[in-house]
Amino acid sequence: MGQPTYHHMNVEGLKVLAHPMRVRLLGLLRTHGPATASGLAQRLGESSGTTSWHLRQLADAGFIEEDTERGNRRERWWRAAQDHTELRERSLPEDDPEVRDALVAYMSNILDGYRDRAVGFVRSRHTWDEPWRHTSSMSDWLLPMGAEEAQRFLAEIETVVERYRRPAAEGDQAFAVQFQAFPIEAEQ
Template sequence: MADENTEAVPPREERQDRVLDVGALRAMAHPLRVKIFDILSQYGPQTASSLAARLGESSGSTSYHLRALAKHDLIREREDQGSGRERWWERPVGGVSFSNPDAMATPAGRAATQLVMNEFLRHRNDQLLDFVNSELDHLDESWQEGTMISTASTRLTAEQTKELIGKIQALVDDAVDSYRNQTGEGVRPVTIRADLFPLPELGDKS
């Protein structure tokens, strides 16, 4: 998984995702911290108070978790925004990856990775269900035409799957790089999903 949140993103070919080490994964391994990290990814800079209002938590709680994430450079304070009483936090430059073989080689690292991934997927799935149940039938025509919830199945080799992932990722990267900081009338946060994984064969109980 990769995310960027920056006003000056270098060319994609010059970037590498940060592979989170066990310490960063363990710092992230809390349901509220995953939600905070995800909100900063999707909506941009926030304060402890704005996060508390969105998450139904106290500002003291969100402030504590923000500091815990900042200790591992997962987020950072915006020096040019806010005051001593109201600190703004943002995602740093670059993407992150949870695919760390060293972390997965230890029980603690594997548990932290699984918890973080489970919470990210749960949060994103909750957002999708909330959209379907609460907003889908209220969209104006332009956004109805700009919304797609779709799934498809085919049969591929591992190499064909890798090639398809590259094509999908290139399209997503181009959209992110082109519109990451777009503002103006009619602009709103949009989440882009690309799930691609092999299914078990019939009769496979593993």
């Protein structure tokens, strides 16, 4: 396994991922590997026609690609084209209401996925073997910070995550790390 690959999202890609189905499909392909439209449809409780259409939109935007090593003429397999998506908000036009709306939709879809993943764990934690049952955290902290200090804090968190990134080894378990950090209005 080499270095992780990134899709550096532009405005067009942002608009593609502003749809919740596409965020879910891309997430499934990245998490569980290649799949067919019908397999993804079954997993999501959708029709294969719907998932096929959304998969083509993702492919046209460069998020996914056909997995030509699998399937046959009747069965088309898809895989994620990159490991991660990176959005650099500063590269987006801030004065465009359509872009702002797409950004809000995209980020809301991401948060919905994070929530679903966390709720899934909470609901199934009793089925996990030790020590996994108690290897989780759902904490939050309210820290007073200036903007530059907050940027350094975020960079340090990313450094810690990168220090633990490696290929999976036998006996490893996928371990979701979800992190949100944002300013809030101080109570008056």
